[in-house]
Amino acid sequence: MNSHLCAYPFLKHVFRALSLACGVLAIPAAFASDYSEADLDWSFKSGLDRESFTKAFTQLTKDGFRIADIESYRLGRSNTVSTIWTKIGPKDEWRIVMSKPITEFLDAHKKHQDEGFSLVEFEADRTGATLHFSGVWLKTEEGLDTEFYFGMESLEFSNRYGEMADRGYRLVDFEAYESNGKYRHSAVWMKNDEQLEVRFYRAIPKNTFGEVAASMREAGFRLIDVEGYQYEGDFVFAGEWVRMAETQSTQFAFDLLADEFYNKNALYSNDGYRLTEFEVYEDHDVVYYAGSWMKGGRDGAPVVEKPKEKKKASSLEKFRSDR
Incomplete structure (x- = not known):
């Protein structure tokens, strides 16, 4: 936020x-x-x-x-x-x-x-x-079983993320902010007892976030945490994704004005989705909303989706940032 x-x-x-x-x-x-x-x-x-x-x-x-x-x-x-x-x-x-x-x-x-x-x-x-x-x-x-670490600079956060993954934890909440003239990162990790496959990317340029999120959804992941923030003079996003089961479906949206977000939420809710994550942020003095919706559970009936035209796979590595 x-x-x-x-x-x-x-x-x-x-x-x-x-x-x-x-x-x-x-x-x-x-x-x-x-x-x-x-x-x-x-x-x-x-x-x-x-x-x-x-x-x-x-x-x-x-x-x-x-x-x-x-x-x-x-x-x-x-x-x-x-x-x-x-x-x-x-x-x-x-x-x-x-x-x-x-x-x-x-x-x-x-x-x-x-x-x-x-x-x-x-x-x-x-x-x-x-x-x-x-x-x-x-x-x-x-x-x-959760662990909280705060006030990390970029390299320290990268090292911590790798350490927590090695110990069997997955990130569930991320915050980025400026403190004492330096960019800081804080996060909560949870023990990944279910062995869920996760992906995390940060400092994603705003003009490529939609492509990243769409690529992740097409690869079978849903967005569970999104953070919009200023980093080194640019507005960027961070996102954590988890692989979905075949019984699940997901939607996402960002850069929506308030009324647009409310209408989108009503539309997805009527179609059986629940809002699982939302973010309110300001860019160039305009307040925007982002959100992620999910339908279905891991033990529920399969979600029937309309056939989608197969698209060329895109590499996510170009979006990853070590910043």
């Missing part, structure tokens, strides 16, 4: 009010929507102001849902929140911390880890000159 779009001070007041009303923000939960391979009940709430977001939060948690992805940004003079919610498991819990300086965020991370929770999603945002982090932690019956 593009850092200067965030309005987390607004969310901080919301979550403080919800904490007083509901007690500790430890709520039943399920796996995050973007990397879950199963069909899930879900809901997308978009363009909410403070009052609407508080109301939606209270009602959806009461109905057995949790936040799986959250984006906060400004549209004109208004602070706006959009969220993906997914149905929860009866014995699982989740916790959320919003807009903390890195030292406080790390303290919260350790506390939640000590209580058996695993970090599965986080956001980096900037309010003025101060960088803040927000995160979601899960505790499940099966247990989750």
Whole structure:
């Protein structure tokens, strides 16, 4: 999420009010929507102001849902929140911390880890000159094995990515930002117990991202994490893909204005897809949306797709960047 779009001070007041009303923000939960391979009940709430977001939060948690992805940004003079919610498991819990300086965020991370929770999603945002982090932690019956590393420069991140792959982990959330005049990378990795095949590319030029994403889909992968960010004066994307089962189908879109995104989401939802990942970013003072949708589960009935004209295979290596 593009850092200067965030309005987390607004969310901080919301979550403080919800904490007083509901007690500790430890709520039943399920796996995050973007990397879950199963069909899930879900809901997308978009363009909410403070009052609407508080109301939606209270009602959806009461109905057995949790936040799986959250984006906060400004549209004109208004602070706006959009969220993906997914149905929860009866014995699982989740916790959320919003807009903390890195030292406080790390303290919260350790506390939640000590209580058996695993970090599965986080956001980096900037309010003025101060960088803040927000995160979601899960505790499940099966247990989750995740690791979080932050503040890495490009080479360090590349080395860490290779190390984690060798240890059997796959990336599930990635953030890129500038700190103290340097480009930094932070990420969460999850133990790849299912041995899923994954691909990750970063610093993809905007004018080639559509080709990369289309090539990955044609090769049988779905987009589970997308990040739009500024890098060395250019706007670029990073994306993590996972190979789909034959019972799954996927769609993606980017560079959509708000109304275009909402219409696209409605179209895909009516066709049986669920929104699993979305990103809000700004390029040349215009706010855009990107999203990824999935239909079908790994154990469900095969998804019937219309025959596609065979295209010449394109190499993805030309899109890979060591930056």
